[in-house]
Amino acid sequence: xxRKELYILAIITFLxxxxxxxxxxxxxxKASTIDDKNLINIVPLTPTFDNEIIxxxxxxxxx
Amino acid sequence: xxxxxxxxxxxxxxxxxIKPVLKNTKTASYFTITLTLFSLxxxxxxxxxxxxxTAVSLxxxxxxxxxxxxxxxxxxxxxxxxxxxxxxxxxxISLIDKALPQYSEFPAFVKIxxxxxxKNSFIINQFQIxxxxxxxxxxxxxxxxxxxxxxxxxxxxxxxxxxxxxxNSLRLVSIDSLDxxxxxxxxxxxLRVSVKGxxxxxx
Numbered sequence: 001x002x003r004k005e006l007y008i009l010a011i012i013t014f015l016x017x018x019x020x021x022x023x024x025x026x027x028x029x030k031a032s033t034i035d036d037k038n039l040i041n042i043v044p045l046t047p048t049f050d051n052e053i054i055x056x057x058x059x060x061x062x063x
Numbered sequence: 064x065x066x067x068x069x070x071x072x073x074x075x076x077x078x079x080x081i082k083p084v085l086k087n088t089k090t091a092s093y094f095t096i097t098l099t100l101f102s103l104x105x106x107x108x109x110x111x112x113x114x115x116x117t118a119v120s121l122x123x124x125x126x127x128x129x130x131x132x133x134x135x136x137x138x139x140x141x142x143x144x145x146x147x148x149x150x151x152x153x154x155x156i157s158l159i160d161k162a163l164p165q166y167s168e169f170p171a172f173v174k175i176x177x178x179x180x181x182k183n184s185f186i187i188n189q190f191q192i193x194x195x196x197x198x199x200x201x202x203x204x205x206x207x208x209x210x211x212x213x214x215x216x217x218x219x220x221x222x223x224x225x226x227x228x229x230x231n232s233l234r235l236v237s238i239d240s241l242d243x244x245x246x247x248x249x250x251x252x253x254l255r256v257s258v259k260g261x262x263x264x265x266x
Contacts, residue, residue, distance in 0.1 A: 021107055
């Protein structure tokens, strides 16, 4: 292996390691750390009831 | 003696071996760059990458936990609002159960129809309900229904009032069709009505 081949190998190794670091960085930045149990728990809740229906039911006759 | 030890060390031997090669400027440059790139690759792989990933993961985790905390606080706020809203309608919850019972409860339905008929001087001749399960249906949170057919006799005003009361009764009823015919000749003013409709329940 002459000096040029060694030099090319060093560049390829360096670029591969750089790419690996960048992909690892992006993956770590994107991957969510919240587990499924918490995701289910934080589903928004609508805190209102349909009062119009209740009022309408109150006006109906109970026989 | 100390100098001999240094001379015999691996580092000294390596330096001695490399020294003639580095005399050429071009070779020295190639050697330096190659060694630098290999060193960066080595440290990048075993030092920089794990450190960087740990740092990014921790920052991401902190952000996610902050967001989770805000979401939980919002949800707790929603629960408190829902609780106060529920307290306002607590007494009316039983109306919902009566309007849309958990079971088919067709005896209670028939009783309502009968009471309304007595109230409006309307005579029920025939009342037929399609097959409906008495026990709890496996289809939970799904609106179920049963059909009914009723044949009755009465004057037009009584019949009209009866049907209005049926539609406006607490138990949900929908009427699909009405079939009128005269009963006992046109002079008597008595009508026979055949009603096809549905009532609902939600297990």
